[in-house]
Amino acid sequence: MCNLYTERLSAAEVAAHFGVANPIQSNAGEEVYPGTPGMVVREEEGARVMQSMTWGFPLRLKGMSPTAKPKPVNNIADLGKPMWKGLAAKPRWRCLMPLTAFAEAEGPKGAKTRTWFNVKGEPIFAWAGLWRISDEWGPVYSGVMTDANEAIQPVHDRMPVLLHAGEYDRWLNGSFDDAIAFQSRVFPPDLIETTRTDELWVRRKAPPSEGLALS
Template identity: 80%
Template sequence: MCNLYTERLGAAEVAAHFGVANPVASNAGEEVYPGTPGIAVREDEGQRMMQSMIWGFPLRLKGMSPAAKPKPVNNIADLNKPMWKGLATKPQWRCIIPLTAFAEAEGTKGAKTRTWFNVKGQPIFGWAGLWRASDEWGPVYSGVMTDCNEAIRPIHDRMPVLLMPEDYEPWLKGSFDEAVAFQDRIFPNDLIEITRTSELWVKRKATATAAPTLL
């Protein structure tokens, strides 16, 4: 699962990279957690736009109190699942999540630290996602996951579906089969840079609004 990523560039820089004519500022922090605001890039009437949304589709589990907050489903395990296929088949519900790095927890239980991953030569890159409008939180998005490559395998067996600039157009406009092909491919090992830190993973609990969910 990916439960933490960074977006450390300004709105103008993000817009320039993704071909957005009108940058949109966001109240998202540099570190983005499930259930909190982030930026998604999508298409509207043939034009790319940036939009502030909540990271995670709201999910109410059986037995939850009506007053309880929904859980954010922030990762997508399989585009063929009924929950996702209806959106994934329609390009208007696809989006790109801009990020500068993503993190996974590494180490022993109770002392896990943050290990960061970024794409070589790309100060900002894309993560394939889906979005929709929700009654609970307004516009929301979730990121598509895939099997890890060998560079990431020592730390985690899954990773985000990362997009290079030449992938943006096919992801946003391609057929459903083309979208699934992104989830089936293995991202090149030599494009992954890894930065290990002593920063404790658990400090995220002070920031995240709800426990993340993968479906």
């Protein structure tokens, strides 16, 4: 489960990479956490647009107070499940999540550190996502997950569905079978670069990473 990624990108850089004609500024921070804003690229009337949305579909767990804040479901484990299939089958609800790196927690409990992953030679790349409009937070999005490749497995058994630049259109406009194929494939491990750090996973001033993954 991925609960942290970076968007160290300007609006102009995102627009140029993803073919967006009218770049917009975002209130997203360089580090994106579940329940906080992130930049998303989607299609509207045949053109790619940029939009700031909340990372995570709002979910009220059983027993929660009606006044409690919903939990953000920021990872999608299985596109074939009824909860996700209705969105995944319609290209209008697919999106691209621009990022520069994503992180997983590594190490002993209470002292976990951030291990970062990026695509070699790609200063900007994309994570396949779905989006919708929620009553609670307005536009929201969630990232599709898959089995970890050999590069990620030492740290976690799951990883984001990463897309090459030439695959963006297929994700945004392809069939449901195309979407399933992306979730089923193994992203080449030799394209993953790993950076281990001594940064604590939970920082005192950072928003908590308490997102959810639902199958």
